[in-house]
Amino acid sequence: MFAILFKLFYTFFYIGVFTFGGGYAMIPLITEEVTRYGWVSSTEMLIDFIAISESTPGPFAVNIATFIGYEQAGILGAIVATFGVVLPSFFIILFIAKLFTRFATNKYVTGILKGIRPVVPGVILSVAIIFILRSVFLVEEFQFENFTLQISTIVIFLIVYLLSRFWKKAHPIYLVLISAVLGIIFFGVI
Protein backbone atom coordinates (compact mmCIF):
# COMPACT_ATOMS: atom_id res chain seq x y z
CA MET A 1 0.00 0.00 0.00
CA PHE A 2 2.76 2.42 0.96
CA ALA A 3 4.69 1.55 -2.19
CA ILE A 4 1.79 2.36 -4.51
CA LEU A 5 1.02 5.59 -2.64
CA PHE A 6 4.64 6.68 -2.95
CA LYS A 7 4.67 5.83 -6.66
CA LEU A 8 1.43 7.77 -7.22
CA PHE A 9 2.85 10.75 -5.38
CA TYR A 10 6.13 10.99 -7.23
CA THR A 11 4.65 10.20 -10.64
CA PHE A 12 2.11 12.99 -10.30
CA PHE A 13 4.73 15.29 -8.80
CA TYR A 14 6.86 14.65 -11.88
CA ILE A 15 3.85 15.27 -14.15
CA GLY A 16 3.22 18.54 -12.27
CA VAL A 17 6.82 19.69 -12.78
CA PHE A 18 6.84 19.12 -16.53
CA THR A 19 3.44 20.39 -17.58
CA PHE A 20 3.51 23.81 -19.20
CA GLY A 21 0.36 25.49 -20.47
CA GLY A 22 -2.64 24.02 -18.71
CA GLY A 23 -4.67 20.85 -18.72
CA TYR A 24 -4.39 19.62 -22.29
CA ALA A 25 -0.61 19.84 -22.11
CA MET A 26 -0.79 17.29 -19.32
CA ILE A 27 -2.56 14.60 -21.36
CA PRO A 28 0.51 13.28 -23.25
CA LEU A 29 2.59 12.90 -20.09
CA ILE A 30 -0.27 11.32 -18.17
CA THR A 31 -0.88 8.88 -21.01
CA GLU A 32 2.79 7.94 -21.07
CA GLU A 33 3.12 7.42 -17.31
CA VAL A 34 -0.22 5.70 -16.77
CA THR A 35 0.40 3.30 -19.65
CA ARG A 36 3.89 2.55 -18.38
CA TYR A 37 2.65 1.55 -14.94
CA GLY A 38 -0.54 -0.09 -16.20
CA TRP A 39 -2.65 2.15 -13.96
CA VAL A 40 -5.71 1.85 -16.16
CA SER A 41 -6.88 -1.38 -17.72
CA SER A 42 -6.93 0.07 -21.25
CA THR A 43 -6.34 3.25 -23.21
CA GLU A 44 -10.12 3.38 -23.67
CA MET A 45 -10.57 3.68 -19.93
CA LEU A 46 -8.02 6.51 -19.80
CA ILE A 47 -9.94 8.33 -22.54
CA ASP A 48 -13.13 7.88 -20.48
CA PHE A 49 -11.41 9.36 -17.43
CA ILE A 50 -10.25 12.29 -19.55
CA ALA A 51 -13.83 12.77 -20.77
CA ILE A 52 -15.20 12.84 -17.23
CA SER A 53 -12.39 15.12 -16.06
CA GLU A 54 -13.25 17.56 -18.84
CA SER A 55 -16.95 17.50 -17.94
CA THR A 56 -16.66 17.99 -14.19
CA PRO A 57 -15.77 21.24 -12.44
CA GLY A 58 -12.26 22.10 -11.34
CA PRO A 59 -8.79 21.99 -12.84
CA PHE A 60 -8.38 19.14 -15.29
CA ALA A 61 -5.05 18.09 -13.78
CA VAL A 62 -6.58 17.66 -10.35
CA ASN A 63 -9.55 15.73 -11.71
CA ILE A 64 -7.47 13.22 -13.63
CA ALA A 65 -4.98 12.80 -10.75
CA THR A 66 -7.85 12.14 -8.35
CA PHE A 67 -9.37 9.62 -10.75
CA ILE A 68 -6.22 7.59 -11.26
CA GLY A 69 -5.25 7.82 -7.60
CA TYR A 70 -8.67 6.54 -6.54
CA GLU A 71 -8.60 3.79 -9.16
CA GLN A 72 -5.25 2.56 -7.81
CA ALA A 73 -5.51 3.06 -4.06
CA GLY A 74 -8.93 4.38 -3.03
CA ILE A 75 -9.53 7.70 -1.30
CA LEU A 76 -6.00 7.86 0.11
CA GLY A 77 -4.61 7.28 -3.38
CA ALA A 78 -6.81 10.09 -4.74
CA ILE A 79 -5.53 12.50 -2.09
CA VAL A 80 -1.88 11.52 -2.56
CA ALA A 81 -1.98 11.83 -6.38
CA THR A 82 -3.71 15.21 -6.17
CA PHE A 83 -1.23 16.42 -3.58
CA GLY A 84 1.60 15.30 -5.85
CA VAL A 85 0.33 17.12 -8.94
CA VAL A 86 -0.32 20.34 -6.99
CA LEU A 87 2.86 20.53 -4.91
CA PRO A 88 5.39 21.57 -7.62
CA SER A 89 3.19 24.52 -8.64
CA PHE A 90 2.74 25.49 -5.05
CA PHE A 91 6.45 25.65 -4.28
CA ILE A 92 7.45 27.26 -7.56
CA ILE A 93 4.84 30.01 -7.24
CA LEU A 94 5.67 30.60 -3.60
CA PHE A 95 9.30 31.05 -4.57
CA ILE A 96 8.41 33.45 -7.38
CA ALA A 97 5.95 35.46 -5.30
CA LYS A 98 8.55 35.87 -2.59
CA LEU A 99 11.78 36.48 -4.48
CA PHE A 100 11.38 36.70 -8.18
CA THR A 101 8.51 38.92 -9.24
CA ARG A 102 10.11 39.78 -12.57
CA PHE A 103 10.10 36.10 -13.42
CA ALA A 104 7.87 36.35 -16.47
CA THR A 105 10.19 38.85 -18.19
CA ASN A 106 13.54 37.18 -17.40
CA LYS A 107 15.41 36.42 -20.63
CA TYR A 108 16.23 32.82 -19.69
CA VAL A 109 12.64 32.12 -18.65
CA THR A 110 11.21 33.62 -21.84
CA GLY A 111 13.82 31.66 -23.82
CA ILE A 112 12.85 28.35 -22.25
CA LEU A 113 9.16 29.09 -22.88
CA LYS A 114 9.78 30.11 -26.48
CA GLY A 115 11.28 26.69 -27.03
CA ILE A 116 8.72 24.70 -25.04
CA ARG A 117 5.59 26.43 -26.39
CA PRO A 118 5.80 25.08 -29.97
CA VAL A 119 6.80 21.58 -28.80
CA VAL A 120 3.70 21.20 -26.63
CA PRO A 121 1.05 21.33 -29.41
CA GLY A 122 3.15 18.88 -31.44
CA VAL A 123 3.12 16.41 -28.58
CA ILE A 124 -0.60 16.98 -27.94
CA LEU A 125 -1.30 16.38 -31.64
CA SER A 126 0.46 13.01 -31.44
CA VAL A 127 -1.84 11.97 -28.58
CA ALA A 128 -4.89 13.28 -30.47
CA ILE A 129 -3.98 11.12 -33.47
CA ILE A 130 -3.32 8.06 -31.31
CA PHE A 131 -6.72 8.56 -29.62
CA ILE A 132 -8.43 9.04 -33.01
CA LEU A 133 -6.83 5.84 -34.32
CA ARG A 134 -8.13 3.98 -31.28
CA SER A 135 -11.57 5.46 -30.88
CA VAL A 136 -12.52 6.05 -34.52
CA PHE A 137 -10.62 3.34 -36.38
CA LEU A 138 -10.41 0.93 -33.42
CA VAL A 139 -6.69 0.39 -33.97
CA GLU A 140 -5.12 -1.71 -31.23
CA GLU A 141 -1.73 -0.49 -29.96
CA PHE A 142 -0.11 0.28 -33.32
CA GLN A 143 -1.11 -2.92 -35.06
CA PHE A 144 -2.32 -1.24 -38.17
CA GLU A 145 -3.56 -4.48 -39.70
CA ASN A 146 -6.42 -4.20 -37.23
CA PHE A 147 -7.47 -0.94 -38.83
CA THR A 148 -11.25 -1.08 -39.02
CA LEU A 149 -13.37 1.15 -41.18
CA GLN A 150 -16.29 1.47 -38.87
CA ILE A 151 -18.80 3.79 -40.47
CA SER A 152 -20.58 4.74 -37.24
CA THR A 153 -17.50 6.07 -35.41
CA ILE A 154 -16.34 7.89 -38.54
CA VAL A 155 -19.74 9.57 -38.82
CA ILE A 156 -19.67 10.53 -35.13
CA PHE A 157 -16.18 11.96 -35.61
CA LEU A 158 -17.26 14.06 -38.58
CA ILE A 159 -20.37 15.35 -36.82
CA VAL A 160 -18.53 16.33 -33.64
CA TYR A 161 -15.59 17.79 -35.55
CA LEU A 162 -17.76 19.95 -37.80
CA LEU A 163 -19.88 20.99 -34.83
CA SER A 164 -16.77 22.07 -32.93
CA ARG A 165 -15.63 24.10 -35.97
CA PHE A 166 -18.89 25.98 -36.38
CA TRP A 167 -19.73 26.30 -32.69
CA LYS A 168 -16.37 27.58 -31.56
CA LYS A 169 -17.42 28.75 -28.13
CA ALA A 170 -19.02 25.41 -27.30
CA HIS A 171 -17.98 24.24 -23.90
CA PRO A 172 -16.27 20.79 -23.89
CA ILE A 173 -19.08 19.45 -21.73
CA TYR A 174 -21.65 19.99 -24.53
CA LEU A 175 -19.47 18.21 -27.07
CA VAL A 176 -18.98 15.31 -24.64
CA LEU A 177 -22.75 15.08 -24.05
CA ILE A 178 -23.53 15.26 -27.76
CA SER A 179 -20.96 12.52 -28.45
CA ALA A 180 -22.57 10.37 -25.76
CA VAL A 181 -25.99 10.77 -27.37
CA LEU A 182 -24.52 9.98 -30.80
CA GLY A 183 -22.85 6.88 -29.36
CA ILE A 184 -26.15 5.69 -27.92
CA ILE A 185 -27.99 6.38 -31.21
CA PHE A 186 -25.41 4.74 -33.47
CA PHE A 187 -24.62 1.71 -31.34
CA GLY A 188 -27.78 1.18 -29.30
CA VAL A 189 -30.66 2.39 -31.43
CA ILE A 190 -29.61 1.89 -35.06
Added chain:
Amino acid sequence: MLKIFFSFFKIGLFTFGGGYAMIPLIHFYAVDKYKWIGEQEFIDVIAIAESTPGPIAINSATYIGYKTNGVKGSIAASIGVVLPSLMIIILISMFLMQFYNNEWVEYAFLGIRVGVSVLILNAAIRIFKKVEKNKLTYLLAIFGFFMAFFNVIPIVIIILIGGIVGVITNVLIHKKEVD
Protein backbone atom coordinates in the same frame (compact mmCIF):
# COMPACT_ATOMS: atom_id res chain seq x y z
CA MET B 1 -8.46 33.62 5.45
CA LEU B 2 -11.87 32.00 5.30
CA LYS B 3 -12.79 34.45 2.57
CA ILE B 4 -9.80 33.31 0.51
CA PHE B 5 -10.61 29.67 1.09
CA PHE B 6 -14.29 29.98 0.17
CA SER B 7 -13.66 32.20 -2.84
CA PHE B 8 -11.27 29.66 -4.30
CA PHE B 9 -13.58 26.84 -3.29
CA LYS B 10 -16.32 28.50 -5.35
CA ILE B 11 -13.89 29.07 -8.23
CA GLY B 12 -13.04 25.36 -8.15
CA LEU B 13 -16.66 24.34 -7.91
CA PHE B 14 -18.12 26.49 -10.66
CA THR B 15 -15.61 26.29 -13.46
CA PHE B 16 -15.81 23.48 -15.92
CA GLY B 17 -13.01 22.75 -18.31
CA GLY B 18 -9.86 23.74 -16.54
CA GLY B 19 -7.61 26.72 -16.01
CA TYR B 20 -8.55 29.13 -18.75
CA ALA B 21 -12.25 28.92 -17.88
CA MET B 22 -11.28 29.99 -14.37
CA ILE B 23 -9.63 33.27 -15.26
CA PRO B 24 -12.82 35.41 -15.38
CA LEU B 25 -14.03 34.05 -12.04
CA ILE B 26 -10.63 34.57 -10.40
CA HIS B 27 -10.73 38.14 -11.71
CA PHE B 28 -14.19 38.65 -10.22
CA TYR B 29 -13.19 37.56 -6.71
CA ALA B 30 -9.57 38.73 -6.54
CA VAL B 31 -9.85 42.08 -8.35
CA ASP B 32 -13.48 43.24 -8.44
CA LYS B 33 -15.00 41.93 -5.24
CA TYR B 34 -12.25 41.68 -2.61
CA LYS B 35 -9.52 43.83 -4.24
CA TRP B 36 -6.76 41.44 -3.14
CA ILE B 37 -4.71 42.49 -6.14
CA GLY B 38 -4.93 45.26 -8.75
CA GLU B 39 -5.67 44.98 -12.45
CA GLN B 40 -2.02 45.14 -13.53
CA GLU B 41 -0.97 42.58 -10.93
CA PHE B 42 -3.73 40.27 -12.13
CA ILE B 43 -2.28 40.36 -15.64
CA ASP B 44 1.14 39.59 -14.12
CA VAL B 45 -0.35 36.68 -12.17
CA ILE B 46 -1.77 35.14 -15.33
CA ALA B 47 1.55 35.63 -17.14
CA ILE B 48 3.41 33.94 -14.28
CA ALA B 49 0.82 31.16 -14.03
CA GLU B 50 1.21 30.47 -17.74
CA SER B 51 4.98 30.52 -17.67
CA THR B 52 5.41 28.15 -14.75
CA PRO B 53 4.66 24.44 -14.82
CA GLY B 54 1.46 23.06 -13.35
CA PRO B 55 -2.24 23.82 -13.54
CA ILE B 56 -2.99 27.51 -14.07
CA ALA B 57 -5.70 27.37 -11.41
CA ILE B 58 -3.29 26.18 -8.73
CA ASN B 59 -0.60 28.62 -9.80
CA SER B 60 -2.87 31.66 -9.61
CA ALA B 61 -4.50 30.48 -6.36
CA THR B 62 -1.10 30.06 -4.70
CA TYR B 63 0.08 33.47 -5.89
CA ILE B 64 -3.03 35.42 -4.90
CA GLY B 65 -3.25 33.57 -1.59
CA TYR B 66 0.36 34.47 -0.82
CA LYS B 67 -0.13 38.13 -1.71
CA THR B 68 -3.07 38.46 0.67
CA ASN B 69 -2.06 36.31 3.61
CA GLY B 70 1.42 34.90 3.14
CA VAL B 71 2.12 31.19 3.11
CA LYS B 72 -1.05 30.46 5.09
CA GLY B 73 -3.09 32.31 2.49
CA SER B 74 -1.50 30.36 -0.35
CA ILE B 75 -2.27 27.06 1.39
CA ALA B 76 -5.88 28.13 2.02
CA ALA B 77 -6.37 29.21 -1.60
CA SER B 78 -4.78 26.07 -3.08
CA ILE B 79 -6.74 23.70 -0.88
CA GLY B 80 -9.89 25.69 -1.65
CA VAL B 81 -9.50 25.41 -5.40
CA VAL B 82 -8.62 21.69 -5.27
CA LEU B 83 -11.17 20.43 -2.75
CA PRO B 84 -14.35 20.54 -4.91
CA SER B 85 -12.65 18.49 -7.67
CA LEU B 86 -11.30 16.00 -5.20
CA MET B 87 -14.71 15.39 -3.62
CA ILE B 88 -16.65 15.29 -6.89
CA ILE B 89 -14.24 12.89 -8.61
CA ILE B 90 -14.07 10.59 -5.58
CA LEU B 91 -17.89 10.46 -5.58
CA ILE B 92 -18.00 9.72 -9.31
CA SER B 93 -15.29 7.05 -8.96
CA MET B 94 -17.29 5.32 -6.23
CA PHE B 95 -20.31 4.95 -8.47
CA LEU B 96 -18.75 4.82 -11.93
CA MET B 97 -17.77 1.15 -11.82
CA GLN B 98 -21.36 0.15 -11.07
CA PHE B 99 -22.49 1.76 -14.32
CA TYR B 100 -19.40 1.18 -16.37
CA ASN B 101 -20.40 -2.24 -17.63
CA ASN B 102 -23.97 -1.25 -18.39
CA GLU B 103 -24.68 -1.75 -22.09
CA TRP B 104 -26.06 1.77 -22.67
CA VAL B 105 -23.23 3.44 -20.76
CA GLU B 106 -20.82 1.52 -22.97
CA TYR B 107 -22.56 2.83 -26.10
CA ALA B 108 -22.37 6.36 -24.71
CA PHE B 109 -18.65 5.98 -24.04
CA LEU B 110 -18.03 4.68 -27.56
CA GLY B 111 -19.31 8.05 -28.74
CA ILE B 112 -17.62 10.04 -25.98
CA ARG B 113 -14.17 8.64 -26.84
CA VAL B 114 -14.55 9.99 -30.36
CA GLY B 115 -15.69 13.35 -28.95
CA VAL B 116 -12.71 13.58 -26.59
CA SER B 117 -10.33 12.83 -29.48
CA VAL B 118 -11.86 15.80 -31.32
CA LEU B 119 -11.43 18.00 -28.22
CA ILE B 120 -7.76 17.08 -27.93
CA LEU B 121 -7.20 17.59 -31.66
CA ASN B 122 -8.78 21.05 -31.42
CA ALA B 123 -6.67 21.85 -28.35
CA ALA B 124 -3.49 21.01 -30.26
CA ILE B 125 -4.55 23.28 -33.14
CA ARG B 126 -5.67 26.09 -30.80
CA ILE B 127 -2.45 26.01 -28.78
CA PHE B 128 -0.33 25.98 -31.94
CA LYS B 129 -2.21 29.02 -33.28
CA LYS B 130 -1.09 31.03 -30.26
CA VAL B 131 2.58 30.18 -30.82
CA GLU B 132 4.79 32.79 -32.49
CA LYS B 133 5.45 31.48 -36.02
CA ASN B 134 8.89 31.15 -37.51
CA LYS B 135 11.05 28.38 -39.01
CA LEU B 136 12.30 27.32 -35.60
CA THR B 137 8.86 27.00 -33.98
CA TYR B 138 7.52 24.97 -36.92
CA LEU B 139 10.56 22.74 -36.66
CA LEU B 140 10.11 22.31 -32.91
CA ALA B 141 6.41 21.48 -33.31
CA ILE B 142 7.18 18.85 -35.97
CA PHE B 143 10.01 17.51 -33.81
CA GLY B 144 7.64 17.23 -30.80
CA PHE B 145 5.01 15.46 -32.88
CA PHE B 146 7.29 12.82 -34.40
CA MET B 147 9.27 12.10 -31.25
CA ALA B 148 6.05 11.58 -29.28
CA PHE B 149 4.07 9.78 -31.96
CA PHE B 150 6.76 7.20 -32.65
CA ASN B 151 7.69 7.05 -29.00
CA VAL B 152 11.34 7.81 -29.74
CA ILE B 153 12.18 9.56 -26.48
CA PRO B 154 10.15 10.23 -23.32
CA ILE B 155 7.91 13.31 -23.43
CA VAL B 156 9.83 15.01 -20.63
CA ILE B 157 13.02 14.80 -22.71
CA ILE B 158 11.17 16.28 -25.70
CA ILE B 159 10.06 19.22 -23.53
CA LEU B 160 13.54 19.67 -22.07
CA ILE B 161 15.09 19.74 -25.56
CA GLY B 162 12.53 22.41 -26.53
CA GLY B 163 13.52 24.46 -23.48
CA ILE B 164 17.24 24.14 -24.17
CA VAL B 165 16.86 25.09 -27.84
CA GLY B 166 14.72 28.06 -26.74
CA VAL B 167 17.24 29.37 -24.24
CA ILE B 168 20.16 29.02 -26.63
CA THR B 169 18.45 30.78 -29.53
CA ASN B 170 16.86 33.47 -27.34
CA VAL B 171 20.04 34.33 -25.50
CA LEU B 172 22.10 34.28 -28.71
CA ILE B 173 19.64 36.55 -30.48
CA HIS B 174 19.67 38.83 -27.48
CA LYS B 175 23.47 38.97 -27.55
CA LYS B 176 23.46 39.77 -31.26
CA GLU B 177 21.11 42.68 -30.67
CA VAL B 178 23.35 44.03 -27.92
CA ASP B 179 26.43 43.76 -30.16
